Amino acid sequence: MHGIWEVYNECPVRQRRPFVHYGKDIETVRREAGTFLDRSFFIGAFLENKMIGFVKLICDETRTQAGLVHILSLIGQRDKAPTNALIAAAVRACAARQLPYLVYSRFDDGNKQRDPLIDFKVRNGFKKFDLPRYYVPLTRLGLLAMNFGLHRNLTSFVPEPILSRVRKLRNAWYNRQLDSVKEEA
Incomplete structure (x- = not known):
């Protein structure tokens, strides 16, 4: 361990x-x-x-x-x-x-x-x-959620070029956080 x-x-x-x-x-x-x-x-x-x-x-x-x-x-x-x-x-x-x-x-x-x-x-x-994945709604609320596509991953709704930009922004933010930690040490 x-x-x-x-x-x-x-x-x-x-x-x-x-x-x-x-x-x-x-x-x-x-x-x-x-x-x-x-x-x-x-x-x-x-x-x-x-x-x-x-x-x-x-x-x-x-x-x-x-x-x-x-x-x-x-x-x-x-x-x-x-x-x-x-x-x-x-x-x-x-x-x-x-x-x-x-x-x-x-x-x-x-x-x-x-x-x-x-x-x-x-x-x-x-x-x-x-x-293959099959989704079966068990309630009316579940059916409503499926109709809105809420059973899918959020990123499946966003085009790849936008996701790529968001990832770059996230990485830049992480790098800034890491740089500030390095400066404190």
Whole structure:
């Protein structure tokens, strides 16, 4: 657990955003990482007896797939590609457990045109697999909500060029926040 805590607390910002797990105490990390333990398994990447990355996988009830719930590596060890090694180890672990599918939950994020995370998933052999979703309103209020499209993600209503600009503004705001924190330190 200490290794996961160290990975979480390496840096307050990841992928140009405040990292939600940064600053958590070890008991909080233990509690949050301890969900679905009866169906979970963890794999760690180690360098000189120090954890430099980990992945948590959760099997579904029918044992037909394992989902990558959390995969994270130390930014300072990025040159050693621990995340790629963790994915390879996850594939081997699924094969050893006779789990035919390894799922990286959401393959894409709405209508983004380019995304480094999607590129990473493709480079590591993941493929997008769309599943049909059916929504059935149970009440009149539910029917009204469906008629207004409220069952869909808010970003599906916004054109990609506008979303791209909003993301750039958000990133600029995060960068200003990070710069002010650096100046205080």
